[in-house]
Amino acid sequence: MKKVLFATTALIATAGIASAEVKLSGMGTMGVLDVEGADAIIYHNVDLYVNMSGETDNGLSFSAFIEYDENEDAANLAKAGSGVSDGSWVSVSGAFGTLTLGNTDGALDKRITEVHRIIGLDYELWGGYVDNSDNQNILRYDYQFGDFGFSASYADFDDATGVGINWSGDLGGMGASFGLAYEDSDLGDLTAVSAGLSMDAFEVRTAYWEGDNNGDTEQWDVSAQYSANGLTVGANYLMNDVADTDDYTVFVTYDLGGGATLLAQTGERNDVTTTAAGISLKF
Secondary structure (H helix, E strand, O other): OHHHHHHHHHHHHHHHHHHEEEEEEEEEEEEEEEEOOOOOEEEEEEEEEEEEEEEOOOOOEEEEEEEEEEEEOOOOOEOOOOOOEEEEEEEEEEOOEEEEEEOOOOHHHHHOOOOOOOOOOOOOOOOOOOOOOOOOOEEEEEEEEOOEEEEEEEEOOOOEEEEEEEEEEEEOOEEEEEEEEEEEEOOEEEEEEEEEEEEOOEEEEEEEEEEOOOOOEEEEEEEEEEEEOOEEEEEEEEEEOOOOEEEEEEEEEEEEEOOEEEEEEEEEEOOEEEEEEEEEEEO
16 A cells, blocks of 8 residues: 555656756856955855746746845845845736746836846945846746837835836847837836947946936946956946946856856945955856
């Protein structure tokens, strides 16, 4: 009886695996980090990503994502919350589009092109409005029609409602992208536009932000990047008229193959210069 039960359990488990997929991937970095006003330190961080996906009998796709973060702060001590989930989301997709809920981008961040930058040693050296994820739960709807993409989102933690649209395609022999988005929340409103052009190995991007989100806001972001034969060189610049800041970052990476990349960057954010060099490893 026990053997039959075990075999039945194994069959059910196998059927579950066959109808869905779970993938593990990760990234680690190590190197030297120097923040102005403090001694340079050796530094590392590790991220583990869990990607889950499946499909119903009628073709409805579903997926989920979890990120686990393990890193150290400037004192080489474990960060608060290190080793626990750093973000997660779930989504369902079909002919109607894609519905995502979790720690993900809002519609404005989704449809505005981000400037060039590298993750580096847990430091992006960037202070712009566009980020890779918004904290707390965000519900976002996406729909793609040809070269156009549309998004709408809502976050109840600050009653933020956003809409955005972008286009990407060919323009006179060059790759091009344009984005327009708006968000209104308890903190105020924010309107953003972005554009990008690419030709062969060279690409430029820019974005403009205006509104009264957390006070009057007016900001320009611009970046340029060149990539060829495994070498990438780039720079970005941020000018915020209201905060009277001029931030920049210059970076270089070299792809060693197999997921290993050498990196170096230096930049200024809020009048503090940060420099880092090391290696990133993708698994």
